[in-house]
Amino acid sequence: MRKAPVLLIGLAVIVFLLFNALFIVDEREKAMVLQFGQVKAVKEEPGLAVKVPFIQNVVYYDARIQGLETSALEVTPLDDRRLIVDAFARWRISDVEQFRRAVGVGGMTAAAQRLEAILNANVREALGSVRSETVLSADRVGLMNTIQDAATVEARALGIEIIDVRLKRADLPEQNLEATLQRMKSEREREAADERARGNEAAQRVRAQADRTAIEIVSEAERDANIINGEADAERNRILAEAFTADEEFFAFLRSMEAYRSSLKGDNTTLMVEPDSEFFDYLRSPNTGGNQSADE
Template sequence: MRKATYLLPVLVIVAAAALSSVFIVDEREKALVLQFGRVVTVKEDPGIAFKIPLIQDVVKYDDRILSREVGPLEVTPLDDRRLVVDAFARYRIADVKQFRQAVGTGGIELAERRLDNILRSQTREVLGSVRSDSVLSSDRVSLMNRIRDAAITEARGLGLEVIDVRLKRTDLPQANLEATFARMRAEREREAADEIARGEEAAQRVRAQADRTVVELVSDANRQSEIIRGEADARRNAIFADAFGADPEFFEFYRSLNAYRAALGGDNSSMVMSPDSEFFNYLKSDKGRE
C-alpha cells in the first residue's frame, strides 16, 4: 500500500514529462526547438515532434503567405512633382532559422518593421529614378517589379521571401493636386478659346463668301433686268416708230393727249401760256395744225 502511494506521484510526473516533450506542428506553421536560446532543431513538416522537457522550448511561426501594408509615402520623381504612394507587399518566412537569428525574440512584429523600411527605401529609390508620368501610366507595372526584385534581395537577410509588391494608390499631394487642376483648367480654357477663335474665323469666311455670293447674284440680276428693260424699251420704241410711220397724224395726236394729261393733271392745272401756242392745237381743232 505504501509502495503504491509513492508510485502514483512518480507516474504523474513521468506522464507530465512525456506530454511536455511532445508538440504538434500544424501544416500552416514552422517550428524551432530552442535550447537555452540556441536553435537545435527546425521542424517544417506537419505532425508530431519531440523535445526535451524543461530544457528545450518550441517557438512556432506562421508558414502562410502574409500581407503587409505600407502607409502613405511621399516620393519625388525626376521632374520634381511630388507623389503620395500607398503600397502593400506579400511575403512569407522562407528560412525560419535565419529569421530567428535576424529578429530574435522580436518576432514577426520586428520583421515587419524592418520590411517596411526596405519597401520604403526601395520605393523611393525606384520611383525617384523616373518621371512622374511613368509612375502614373501603365509603366508602373515594371516599376513595381523593380521594387519587388530589390526588396527580395534585401529581405533575404531576414529569412523572408518577398512574393509581390503592389502600388495601391499614386496621387499628388493636396497642394500639388490643386495646382495641377488649376493648370488643367487653364489648358482647357486656352483650348476652348482657340476653338472659339477658329470657329469665329470659319464663320467670318462663311459670311464673307455668302455676302460675296449675294453681291454677285444681285449684280447679275440687275444686269439681266437692265438687259430685259433695254430690250423692252427698244421694242416699245420700235412699236412707236412703226405706229408713227403708219399714221403720223394719229401719232402726233396721241402724243399731244399724253402731254395734256401730264401737264393739266393734279397740281399742274394752272399754266401761263400764249393762246396761240402749238401746245393747244388739238384743243382748238380736232385736226391739229391748220
C-alpha cells in the same frame, strides 16, 4: 497495495512526458523545433508532431499573409518637387529557417521593421528616377511593379516573400501645395488663353471666308440681275417698236395717255401750257367742242 501508487506515479510521468513531447501545428502556422537554439526540424503541415521533451522547444510563426503600412515618407522626384508618400505591402514567410536566422528572436516585429526599411529605400530610389507628374498620376502601376521587384530580391535574405506593393498616397507637402496649385492654375489659364486665341483666329478665317463668299454671291446676283434687266429692256423696246410699226396713231395715243397720267398725278398738281399746245391734242374733240373749250 504498494504497487498501485507506483503505477499511478509511472502513468503520470508517462502522461507528462507525452504532453511535453507532443505538439500541434495549426494550419495557419509554421512550427520550428529548436534544440539549444539550433534548428532541428520545421513543421509546415498542420497536425500532431513530436519533439524531445525538455531538450527541444517549439517556436510558432504565422503562415498567413501579413500587411505592412509604411510611415509617411518624403521623396524628391527628378523635378525637385517634394512628395509625401505612403506605401502598403503584403508579405508572408517563405523560408522559416532563413527567417529565424535573419530576425532571430525578434520574430514578426523585427521582420516588419526590416521590411519597412527595405520598402522605403526602394520607394525613394524608384520615385527619384521619374518626374512628379508620373507619381501623382493614376497610372503608376509600373512604378509599383519596379518597387516590388527590387524589394522582393532583398526580402529573400529575410526568408520573406513579397506578394504585392501599393502606393497608397502621393501628395504634396502642405507648404508646397498652395504654390503648386497657383502654378497649375497659371498653366491652365495660359492654355485657356492659347485656346481662345486659336479659336478667335479660326473665327476670323471663317468670317473672312463668309464675307468673301457673300460678296461673290451678291456680285453674281447683281450681274445676273443687270443681264435680266437689260434683256427685259431690250424685249420691251422690241415690243414697243413692233407696236409703233403696227399702228403709229394708236401708239402715239397710248404714249400721250401715259404722259397725261404722269403729269397730272397728285391732288395739287398745276400744269401751265398754252391752249393750242400739242400736249392736249387727244383731249380736244371736234364732236364735243374740245378745240373751242381749249381756246376759251
